[in-house]
Amino acid sequence: MRAGRSFLAECLGTAALLCAVIGSGVMAENLSAGNTAVALIANTLATVFALYVLIEVLGPVSGAHFNPAVSLVMAWRRELPVQLLPGYVLAQLAGAALGAWLAHAMFGLDIFQWSSKVRTGGGQWLAEAVATAGLLFVILRSPAGKASGLVACYIGAAYWFTASTSFANPAAVFGRMMSNTFAGIRPADAPEFIVAELVGAGVGLGLHALLTSRSTEEHKN
Template sequence: MSLPRQLLAEALGTALLLAVVIGSGVMAERLSGGNVALALLANTMATVGGLYVLIEVFGPISGAHFNPAVSAVMAWRGELPAGALLPYVAVQLVGAMLGAWLVHAMFDMTLLQFSTKTRTGNGQWIAEGVASFGLLLVILRAPAGRASAMVAAYIGAAYWFTASTSFANPAAVFGRMFSDSFAGISPASAPGFVLAELAGAALAVLVNRWLSIPAAASLPS
């Protein structure tokens, strides 16, 4: 598959993913009558379904990363050419921003805006590290043909068991900065999330490598 087609798939997939995440958050907040738990449940269900479909649709073209941390890990493993990493990340970030703007257009919101929702503190950062660690470990260890369902299921679970509601994706953080809505994150909170996500992804690579060492090789000679 040519790089331009892969980049188009990554841009479209990331834009649609952010449209699903942010759009379902806007709709859920409007319809839940102030019930935050109900809004989060609706947001979760839409994200799980949308993520699964997007991975299935774009996976054969670009790998359906939609996530700079995933692309970086794949480049480190040699599964993505090193020269493609920066273009992948660039289109993921642009796609995430466009996805936020698309939601605003659909819901008659102000197109250009920044989130004012503060998400910070040790608990939030630890949660993002855990979310990204689990996501990358699932991707690296999922049996062939089952990654899309397993990734979607994990993200759905992590919406509820992590304090941060599992962004687990620097592109998602970037896109959500541009939406002052249920799923948003303030620009001031974004760096902490991104650093925690990258740390979690790096830890997942190390753990996966350790888990993959044959038992005989791990024993002293």
Template sequence: MSIPQKLFSEFLGTALLLAIVIGSGIMGERLAGANEAIALVVNTLSTIGGLYILIEVFGPISGAHFNPVVSAVMAYRGLLPRASLPAYVVAQLAGAVVGAWIAHAMFDVSILQLSMKVRSGTGQWFAEVVATAGLLLVILRAPAARVAAMVAAYIGSAYFFTASTSFANPAAAVGRMFTESFAGIAPASVPGFVGAQLVGAALAVAISSVFAGAPVATEIEPKPNV
């Protein structure tokens, strides 16, 4: 794949991911009324399915990062040319903003919005550290054939076990800044989330280095039947 093809893959994949996250949040709110639990379930299930499909479709083209910290870790480990990292990040950030606009257009609401939803505090920042570290560990340790399913399953789980509902992605934080909907985040809250995500990514790299050389699940020879 050429660099333009890879960058367009990251742009389009990230745009579709944010359209899924934000659009399902809007739909969940409309279906559930004031019941945020049901809205979160709708949002989570849609994200699990959409993320799995996007990784399967775009993975062979660009790696399906859709996430600046994933691209940064891949570049650090030599799996992405470091010269390509800035362009990957720009494509992901641009895609995230366009994804928010796509969601708004589908639901016939104002295209240009800015969230007022404050997401802040030690608990939410720590949750983003945990969510991002877990996501990167899954990506780094999952068998290649299972990455899409395991990443989607982890994110779906983290929607509920983290206080922040698991953004785990600076591009997602930026894109969700531009929607005044269920999935939104106020601009003032974004730096804290992004900082926590960077810490989580560094932590994942450190933990992964401890297991350097250890086989992944499909590489472990099965035990003979007794």
């Protein structure tokens, strides 16, 4: 029963996050009169606010990962039982798709679609690795009770200092490739983004380990 609630929370949280990312992108593009900077500001703010709320509300239920890379690292650290990892990832992927479809339905778009937005190249892949490394670093270094605010602030900043606008989440890539909107990514470009994110997650974990003594980790656990 507890595992089922965790899976549901991960599905709902990821769906809400992707709905916020994609829906705000559609709204921003509709209202910005072609000004990409204004559209990105609106998209950033909506994502930051939604992420903070979702972590606060669903964190006590599932840990509020909403991200397969985060779940993988938590399983590696034994903070998530390994047997729950497949369920977490499937719930996150399902939620990402549902969130994209819900955003499309609300804005009167074709519910089922594929993105044609090109996002590729070494700079983009490096940006995703940096964004995800930073995200995991922030999550692992956050003091107790402060992760929601710190993670939301980091993602808001990373929207602007990374060339890829900081997906930092394989589930987000999965959902956004199903949306031919402002926030989309072409399916052909998705695999490289996901690989870069997983590499970045490992880097973030490694950087945290370098700054953490064994005694500190044992005390924390």
